[in-house]
Amino acid sequence: MDHTRRGIFTSLGKAALLASTASFLPALSARPSTAATVDGQPSGGPGARTRIRLLLNSPLSGPHAFFCLAQQRGYFSDAGLDVEFVGGDGAASVVPRIPQEGFDGGYGDLCALIKLAALRPDECPVAVHVAFNTTPLTIGVRKDGPIRAPKDLEGKVIGGHPIDAAIEAFPAYAMQAGVDESRVSILRSTTSMATLAEDVLNGHSDGVFGFVHTIIAALAGKGIDGRAGLRFLEYRDVVPELYGNALMLTPAFLRRHPDAARALVAAVNRGIVETLADPDAALRAVQALAPKFAQHVDGPRMMGTLQVEMAHPEARRIGIGDIDDARLSLSIERLSRACRLPRVPAPGSVFTREFLPPLAERAKPLARRAHATTGAVA
Structure with missing residues (x-):
């Protein structure tokens, strides 16, 4: 008798294993943010920093080096922001959890964002910076x-x-x-x-x-x-038009705090610029902030992110963070048709470049190379 996972689950039948991907999005409910704020601001009075709670796709690790570097070097606090990173359990699950659990935003998969925009448009966050220009x-x-x-x-x-x-x-x-x-x-x-x-x-x-x-x-x-x-x-x-992870914020936060959103994106962009310029320093920032840091794991993961996921040729033209409108429209069309979504969301409901820094200031892809400390990526 076959007691392997393959044998056991094949015997259950495909109908039991396959389900609509939409059915795995948790039901959303309006829940207040746990931050002690008044209209989204800390209750400390004038001059207090704007609190932003962001849900990540996983606990802090190598691919989050640019967040870590920006945090360590004070770019968020210098911009008047108090950013809290909460480790999540996957890039797709981030998207529905943002409105469900009262986060101000998160860092998750753009394909999952497109699906939620089709299924629950009123509760869907909006991407303000697309870090992974290759899926x-x-x-x-x-x-x-x-x-x-x-x-x-x-x-x-x-x-x-x-x-x-x-x-x-x-x-x-x-x-x-x-x-x-x-x-x-x-x-x-x-x-x-x-x-x-x-x-x-x-x-x-x-x-x-x-x-x-x-x-x-x-x-x-x-x-x-x-x-x-x-x-x-x-x-x-097979589907090169797909994008990957993106920084996203709720429509409510964007309405109430457009300047804070712009400052957040600028700080993240600066973190990426300096991570590309000095990967060793960025990896040290991960080491300082990530409890489960492992050099031989986090170093290659970080370099893989920089040399593959953030290295699409279009980023040399428009910068890391922006997207090609025609490519995004094709992504939306492909996902909507293949996943049988109830509506085709407008590109503007999925992504806005309103909060990006000027093109001249945006990070540009890293040339593919080995690095002495972090290690090469094949």
């Missing part, structure tokens, strides 16, 4: 296994977290790749990414949804070289 979404499969191309996913079991950005965007990937989505069994599990990835290496499942560098880092934390054992079917090769 990191992927499916990791065994390098020596039978899956060589997207079509080979049919009849296989692919694992991932309950609200995983790669699962949420999978319908668009499948449609563009000519994959029959109904023939792919999706195993949603709350187990760690390291365990999900190990299951693939051990043959207990056929693949794992996630971010490329997150999967690699999870295995590195257990002393396993993920690049040696896994092949990655990267979404950017």
Whole structure:
């Protein structure tokens, strides 16, 4: 009898494993912010800093180096801001949790934001800075296994977290790749990414949804070289129009505090500029702020973010943070059709460049290179 994860969950039947991605967005409810504020301002009186609670896609780690550097060097406080970072549980889950739990904003997946804008437009945050101009979404499969191309996913079991950005965007990937989505069994599990990835290496499942560098880092934390054992079917090769992580704020915060929003984006942009200029200093900032910092994990993750997710050629033209309007419209159209969304959200309800710094001041992509301390990224 097959007691592997693959065997157990295949026997349950595809109908039990597959569900509409929209059904995994938690029901939203109006809940007040936990910050002690008056109209969004700290109750300390004139001159007090504006409090901003941001939900991240995970606890602070290498890919958040620019946030850490901006925090450590006082760019938020100098701008009159008191920014609190709260670690989350995935780039897709950030988006519905912002309005549900009363955050002022967050750092999460733009594809998930597009879906929420279609499903619950009145409660949806708005992206004000798109950090990942290339999507990191992927499916990791065994390098020596039978899956060589997207079509080979049919009849296989692919694992991932309950609200995983790669699962949420999978319908668009499948449609563009000519994959029959109904023939792919999706195993949603709350187990760690390291365990999900190990299951693939051990043959207990056929693949794992996630971010490329997150999967690699999870295995590195257990002393396993993920690049040696896994092949990655990267979404950017099939749906290159998709963007990745973005800084987003609630419409209420943008209405009440446009100057604070502009100052926040400027400080984040400065953090990115200086992270690109001095990755070692940025990594030291992560080390100072991240309780679970590990040099051999966080260094490569940070460099992967800088050299891949923030390195799309269009950023040399418009800067990191901005988007190409035609590309965003295509992303929205692809996701709306593939995910059978009830409406096609307007691009302006998903992203605004109103709060970006001038083009001349925006961060530009890092040339692809190795770095002595942080390590090279293949």
